[in-house]
Amino acid sequence: MYTTLLLIVCVIILYFTYDKWCRTYFKRQGIPSPPSIPVFGNFIEWFVVFHDRFAEYFQKYGKIVGVYNFRKPTLLVSDPDVVRKILVKDFDHFVNRDRAVLKNDLLDGGMLSAKDERWRQIRNLLSPSFTSVKLKRMFPLMKECAEVLVDVSTKCDEEGKNIECKELYGPYAMDVIGSCAFGLRVNSQTNQDEPFIQYAKRVFNFSATNPVFLIVMLFPWTAPILNFFKLGTMPKDIEKFFLEVFEKAIADRQASGDTGQLDFLQLMLSAHKEDGDVKRMNDDDDDVADLAQETSWKPKQKTALNRSEIIGNAITFLLAGYETSSTGLGFVSYLLATNQHVQDHLIEEVKEKAPSLNDITFETVTKMEYLNMVIMESMRIYPPGELLDRVCNKEITYNNITIKKGQHILIPIWNLQHDPDLWPDPETFDPERFSKDRRGNNHPCGWLPFGMGPHSCIGVRFALLEIKVAMVCILQKFYFEICPETEIPPKLGNLSFLTPPNGINLRILPQFRYNLRSR
Secondary structure, X not given: OHHHHHHHHHHHHHHHHHHHHHOOHHHHHOOOOOOOEOOOEOHHHHHOOHHHHHHHHHHHHXXXXXXXXXXXXXXXXXXXXXHHHHHHHOHHHOOEOOOOOOOOOOOOOOOOOOOHHHHHHHHHHHHHHHOHHHHHHHHHHHHHHHHHXXXXXHHHHHOOOOEEHHHHHHHHHHHHHHHHHHOOOOOOOOOOOOHHHHHHHHHOOOOOOOHHHHHHHHOHHHHHHHHHOOOOOOOHHHHHHHHHHHHHHHHHHHHHOOOOOOOHHHHHHOHHHOOOOOOOOOXXXXXXXXXXXXXXXXXXXXXXXXXXXXXXHHHHHHHHHHHHHHXXXXXXXXXXXXXXXXXXXXXXXXXXXXXXXXXXXXXXXXXXXXXXXXXXXXXXHOOOEOEEEEEOXXXXXXXXXXXXXXXXXXXXXXXXXXXXXXXXXXXXXXXHHHOHHHHOOOOHHHOOOOOOOOOOOOOHHHHHHHHHHHHHHHHOOEEEEOOOOOOOOOOOOOOOEOOOOOOOEEEEEEHHHHHHHHO
């Protein structure tokens, strides 16, 4: 009895001694760090709103701060010059993202999970999927989905209903990705019970109080056990649904052969056959700054994707595209509704460049300068994702702070994009920040909704085009207004995605009715 108690006491003492030693890592490295608590480190503090907590850290300790995600030492970097070096100039020191502790069979083959040389090969295979030529060929499918979006909006107005942006734009985003990327007719806008939407929503219902997540963070040694029994954070029925969908899509496509259909799935199936001299993301006619600038990184020789990698990348693109685009559209709509002078200016541009449905073309949409400014400023204020993560693979020193091999790094997008040193009066919605005259004055790392450097989002141009098409089609006919249910400002999601938990509720008015009322 006494021996057992003694052993328990010794284990507890050893556990907390080890915990204390882990949480003095930054002190030993001479890196400023806020106080942390046993076992949880600084993690519990982040439940409030973690970008607000990060802002407090940076104000008190400087632009590079050490924190503890449970016992895991994590470096927060909000110095824009250092961020630029990490993401671009010194990319070879920070090639990989952090490895997920819990494996997910569904996503393991995707580019987000790939490491080192295999990541380079997959990136090289998929990058040509989003050139202007290929996006232009996908454009009619996007426009078709946007026309359905207008029909749904019209029905809401006729029934006297307000819109909830996630409910309106989520199905649109799913239809666009399904048709443009995979040749799937999802029809989620006209079928409210479409399983695609229901399962996609559940993927993003992750909670930091998930028991499996807490177990593996508190006791990292349990990860191999949990992985062996496939006890990940994603429910098995979700994995099964998406796996079956894409297995069938791949089988059907392979059975029919290369029919000339140009979508993301076909490009993955035949990517190794692509001409290596295709245009990459920095097309001459691109309306977005090249996010992979200033780097010596060069992709390696192409090799084909295996089945696991095709499915992993397909599901990653579907889920990430759904969340980013639908959330981005919601925030654009909210900011237009609460800044009517901006909305009036944008509607004028739409009427001038695309007065009728037939005028909505790839060229007219991509050349709408003010529309581009509005979307970029919206994503500055409300970036769909809040963090970029990297792992140091070769020791390097910045500002007398040595980042050692294996160090986990978080780059807080929100804090950079709300830094008053980079953006005067950062809470004000001012699309003119991104006008051609002023854009050159902006720090390259002051705007990072899609990252920067070789790890920048591969689908950035697809996502922006999807948002622009939806906005142009809607603003040809409608006007956004706030309603009694509109939260100002909206309550934001925490721990990764900003998607408002209470939604964004707005009133959508036909323009002729708004014009009559405004006289």
